[in-house]
Amino acid sequence: MVYVPQELDHHFASQITDEVDRELKKGNVRQLVFDFSGTTFMDSSGIGMLMGRYRLLHYSGGRVSAIHVNDRVNRIMRLSGIYKYIEISQEAVWHQKRR
Amino acid sequence: MENTNEMTLEMDSRSCNEGLARITVAAFATQLNPTLEEVADIKTAVSEAITNCIVHAYEKETEKIRIDCTICGRELTVAVTDHGRGIENVEKAMEPMFTTKPEQDRSGMGFAFMEAFMDMLEVESEPGKGTVVRMKKKIGTGSQVFE
Numbered sequence: 001m002v003y004v005p006q007e008l009d010h011h012f013a014s015q016i017t018d019e020v021d022r023e024l025k026k027g028n029v030r031q032l033v034f035d036f037s038g039t040t041f042m043d044s045s046g047i048g049m050l051m052g053r054y055r056l057l058h059y060s061g062g063r064v065s066a067i068h069v070n071d072r073v074n075r076i077m078r079l080s081g082i083y084k085y086i087e088i089s090q091e092a093v094w095h096q097k098r099r
Numbered sequence: 100m101e102n103t104n105e106m107t108l109e110m111d112s113r114s115c116n117e118g119l120a121r122i123t124v125a126a127f128a129t130q131l132n133p134t135l136e137e138v139a140d141i142k143t144a145v146s147e148a149i150t151n152c153i154v155h156a157y158e159k160e161t162e163k164i165r166i167d168c169t170i171c172g173r174e175l176t177v178a179v180t181d182h183g184r185g186i187e188n189v190e191k192a193m194e195p196m197f198t199t200k201p202e203q204d205r206s207g208m209g210f211a212f213m214e215a216f217m218d219m220l221e222v223e224s225e226p227g228k229g230t231v232v233r234m235k236k237k238i239g240t241g242s243q244v245f246e
Contacts, residue, residue, distance in 0.1 A: 009121075013204070014114070041142060047206040047208055048204040
C-alpha cells in the first residue's frame with residue numbers, strides 16, 4: 001500500500017518512484033495499491049508514475065490499483081485512459097497469491 | 100473601465116517550485132471569481148507547462164523559468180517562457196502519448212492536458228533558444244468579477 005501525498009506532481013512522483021522501486025527490487029511484491037484519500041491534485045507526472053509501476057509489475061503477473069480517488073483525480077485518470085490498465089475502486093481488493 | 104491586471108513570476112527550474120508556480124497562478128486568477136473546477140484546470144495546465152521546462156527544456160541544469168499572467172476582462176492568459184533546448188517538432192510534441200523520455204516514466208500527456216483544461220494553447224519554440232507556451236482561459240463566466 002502506498003499513501004499518495006496531497007499533491008502528486010513531477011516533484012513528488014519521482015520521490016515515490018524511487019521509494020516504490022526500491023521495494024519492488026527486493027521482489028515478492030505482487031500487488032501495489034495507491035491510496036489517494038489524501039490527494040487533491042494530480043497531473044500527467046502522476047499518470048506516468050502509475051503506468052511505469054504497472055509496466056514493472058505486469059511482467060511478473062502483478063497488479064496495480066488506485067483507491068479513494070476524488071473526482072478531480074478520477075477525471076485525470078479517465079482522460080489519460082490509464083483506467084484500462086489500473087483498477088480504480090473505493091476500497092482495496094486484495095488478490096490472493098496464486099499457487 | 101476594463102478589468103486588466105498583470106503578474107510575472109520568475110523562478111529556478113527546480114521541481115520543488117512546481118507547486119509554487121501553480122498556486123501563484125491560481126491565486127492570481129481568484130480575482131475572476133473562478134469555480135473550484137476552473138481553479139483545478141488552471142493548476143493542472145500550469146503544472147504541465149512548468150514540468151516540461153524542468154524535465155525537457157533544462158533537463159539537469161537549473162535555469163530560470165518565467166511565468167507572465169494577464170487578466171483582460173474575463174480572460175486569463177498564462178505564458179510560460181524558458182531559454183532551454185527548444186522543441187524540434189512542435190506538432191509531434193503535442194501529439195497525445197508522444198514523449199522523448201519514456202524511460203523516465205513521462206506519460207506524453209502534458210500538452211494534451213493543457214489543451215483539455217484551457218481554451219487555447221499556443222507553442223512557439225526554436226531549437227537551442229527556448230520555448231514559449233501561451234494558454235488562455237475564460238473564467239467565471241457565470242459570476243461577478245472582484246475588482
